[in-house]
Amino acid sequence: MKAQLTEVLWLDEHQEISLAQLAELSGLSETELRELTGYGLLPSVDAASVEPSYRAECVVTARTAFRLRKDMELNMEGLALVLSLLERMHGLETRLKDLTARSPAGSGL
Numbered sequence: 816m817k818a819q820l821t822e823v824l825w826l827d828e829h830q831e832i833s834l835a836q837l838a839e840l841s842g843l844s845e846t847e848l849r850e851l852t853g854y855g856l857l858p859s860v861d862a863a864s865v866e867p868s869y870r871a872e873c874v875v876t877a878r879t880a881f882r883l884r885k886d887m888e889l890n891m892e893g894l895a896l897v898l899s900l901l902e903r904m905h906g907l908e909t910r911l912k913d914l915t916a917r918s919p920a921g922s923g924l
Contacts, residue, residue, distance in 0.1 A: 854895040856902070
């Protein structure tokens with residue numbers, strides 16, 4: 816039996832990380848991350864800064880982008896579109912859950 820060691824890093828979602836750290840954690844290059852930032856999918860903490868920094872919660876989006884790019888062989892425009900649609904879908908699901916919780920029936924539509 817062969818054991819595989821994995822390094823674990825615990826991030827607080829409000830913690831700030833650098834572009835280089837985000838690249839290392841996500842598998843995407845700094846250029847790809849800058850492109851996604853340009854599309855508005857990875858908001859930097861200070862848009863006016865020369866070297867962007869990100870909230871740690873962006874790691875999830877960046878890792879998703881890496882997997883989508885690798886698995887589906889998407890170019891950056893396609894990747895940006897898919898990520899945008901996924902973000903919108905998650906927002907709508909959250910909104911639906913909130914509305915369902917507030918309805919008098921509780922769980923039925």
